[in-house]
Amino acid sequence: MPLLAYDYCWRVNLACPRGAASPDLHTQRRLFAASAGYCQNPECECELFVDAEGKSVHVAEMAHVFAASERGPRGAGGLSKAARGAFENLVMLCANCHTIVDKAPAAYPDAMMLGWKSDHAEKLRALFGVIAFDSRQAAREAVEPILAKNRAIFEQYGPHIEAAENPESGAAERWKRKMLTHILPNNKRVLALLDANRTLLLGDERNTLEIFRQHVDDLEGFHIENLKNDAARFPIGIVSILGD
Incomplete structure (x- = not known):
């Protein structure tokens, strides 16, 4: 689900032809906020928004941890389509990382990808210095x-x-x-x-x-x-x- 230039609206760019497995707009917003504009793969962490020949282009893609269908990468039986499109089953990656994790799913199991997401959140909290002050x-x-x-x-x-x-x-x-x-x-x-x-x-x-x-x-x-x-x-x- 590559994201195109800003000439197109965010809603269209993040749309996924997966029916109920496609995240709704609220989930899309949460994913964007959780990424803070960076790929959630800790070995990459590239910016998801770049300038190219005078245009602002974003290269973010929503990656399913458990595939949108049972036959896809890291396919899992028993999950509803709604669960597959839920925030908990999605990570925000750059186009390269999304391609890699889906073409080599055995090397990128679900636990690893979910770990990326939680680790990314911890890094952001540390970066933001969100603490309670004394004064x-x-x-x-x-x-x-x-x-x-x-x-x-x-x-x-x-x-x-x-x-x-x-x-x-x-x-x-x-x-x-x-x-x-x-x-x-x-x-x-x-x-x-x-x-x-x-x-x-x-x-x-x-x-x-x-x-x-x-x-x-x-x-x-x-x-x-x-x-x-x-x-x-x-x-x-x-x-x-x-x-x-």
């Missing part, structure tokens, strides 16, 4: 650089820039790529950090956190699932959250 200042020092990075990306590539008015400039594709590879994963990191340090938040800040959570969810719905929605506005209070 508001320490928590702020962890959150602020991430928010600043997202702000800088928005100011340089956001849909408000002059180049975005020219459909041939490639600005829209660059913004889409920045959103998928940086802003959305960073938003998840901020949410994880704030949730882990919720006890340090004041009353108004907890409300700001929940508004930000809905903003993030709406952004994912738009950029990943191609849903047309009136996104919850970015709460300006998130910029100074955990501040003095």
Whole structure:
């Protein structure tokens, strides 16, 4: 199930002609979030989004651990089609790794592939530094650089820039790529950090956190699932959250 250039919507790109064994849109979103934009094979971990001749292209593919059919790679009897298309039975790989694991299934058993997924999640948690801090200042020092990075990306590539008015400039594709590879994963990191340090938040800040959570969810719905929605506005209070 190769993913094509961003000219096509994420929903079409991730579609799988497997009927009930095809993951639904919610599962597709979870897979994307779990990968954080990298192949989940620990020996690869290549970026799933690349720039090629001025176009942003993603090479991500959803790989079934137990095949979508009993006759496929790592086929297993007794699994329903819904179970085969569930989040727990899927990993996000680059096109090369997906081809390899399916052509040599004996070398890549189900336990190994599921291990890749859990190990990838542990690496991300460690990378994100999601811990409970002892003070508001320490928590702020962890959150602020991430928010600043997202702000800088928005100011340089956001849909408000002059180049975005020219459909041939490639600005829209660059913004889409920045959103998928940086802003959305960073938003998840901020949410994880704030949730882990919720006890340090004041009353108004907890409300700001929940508004930000809905903003993030709406952004994912738009950029990943191609849903047309009136996104919850970015709460300006998130910029100074955990501040003095």
